[in-house]
Amino acid sequence: MTNVIDIQNVTKIYRKSHLGRTQESVGIKDLTLTVREGEVFGLLGLNGCGKTTTIKMLLGLLRPTQGTATLFGKVMPDPEVLKKIGYLPDAAYLPKHLTGLEAVTYYATLSKIPSEKRAQAVRSILEKVGMTAAANKKISEYSKGMFQRISMAQALVHEPSLLIMDEPITGLDPLAVREMRQLVSFLKAQGKTVFLSSHDISEVEKVCDRIGILAAGKLIAVAEQKDWANRAGHLEELFTATVSRSEGIGALKFS
């Protein structure tokens, strides 16, 4: 199988300058990671460990300070590659002045879906995410669940080969979490590649083929499904044994 995502020795250093003083902080450090075609890969880590930084670099929203990150063999942001990617951010960052239908049509056009196929693609995805009835309501009037559905629709409307999801289940109710799991299984069955980040171990182990554990910007371990399948608690043990809290936060001592 070919590599869809290929990250080689990538380091991202954030620099902030104020009144001549420059502060540096490490986003990710010497990260090497590959994701194969058709694979569901989960990036597991605590808050602030570099999961979103990794995702932003894959999308070309950030540039690596060192190393190379390629998607489908191209350095990002590459317009041809961006056509093949769907991105579901950690929150529904949608334009509130549009209706659900207008928003999905807007993103479908920006994703270069040909005009003759666009209306059908938008109708179909709104149907699939269960938003046909509410499609003509303004996004500002939507509930959180509806936001999430439209966000999902914008990520999938152009039938991407690779779906990148940043903490897709954070803040979702149990029913929505289950639906998200169904979505990942459906995409996998269709041969799509899924890259997701999360700090929910139990959910990640249910859907991923492989996981990478990220701590303080470094990839600490990579595990395959066979490592945790039929071994309850193994992934959690691996996770807690490898990560430690960053930013000087100590453990709770109530025991």
Next chain:
Amino acid sequence: MIETFRTLIAYTFKEHIRHRLYLSLFLFGFILLMGGLVISALAVEQRGRMMLDLGFSAIEFLGLTTIVFVSVNLVLSEIENRTIYLVVSRPLARWQYIVARFIGTTLAVALSMAVMALLHAVLLLPYTGVISASTYVMAWLCSVAKLTVVGSLALALSLLTTSAPTAMTFTFFLWAIGHFSQEVRFLGEKSAHMGVKALVWFFYHVAPDFSYFNYRDFFYTATPPTWAWGLSLGVYAFSYTAICLWIASVVFSKREF
């Protein structure tokens, strides 16, 4: 590419006209124009002229404040709301985003100015002979050209400074200098201090020269300006706007999110 442009322009246009501020602007414009109607009653002989000047100034003032406020926040608000993530992660060049968003904004502001100008023209109807329709339209076009230049300047400054209040302050500062270009140049030439000379020289060349856009100066003159004047004004406005949008696009292309 055309389709991407059209979509982004329509998106921006809808964003503005569906904003509550846009409706407030109409209300405020209506109040100002009606205020002009009342105040002009003081000038019994010259009521038409006074209504023309007050109304036109009100339209331009509202257009200016709107375009500065909207252009400065055009990209910064999308960055703050993070809606930008879903746009720049799609296959489009960043300069397309900047140019299309700017065109959408200019169209929305021009529409508001057109509606106010129409109301103003209706109020002026009883005062025949004050101004011809073609002169009024030319003056309105010059105002739109002026606001296009100011808008592009505000957009470029918003991306250079990354702070809305700073960008607004700089825009109004350059707008003020742009209205007194010749005076500023004269002051610079008269100054004995080399630092002041250099500073004035810099601002004189950076700020747009708005004296070119004052078609109102020809309202009451016997000879209207020639087409060559109009053409040179068009070229000037287009070039200044293009340079500002180019700077904004370069800055935006290098930006990380």
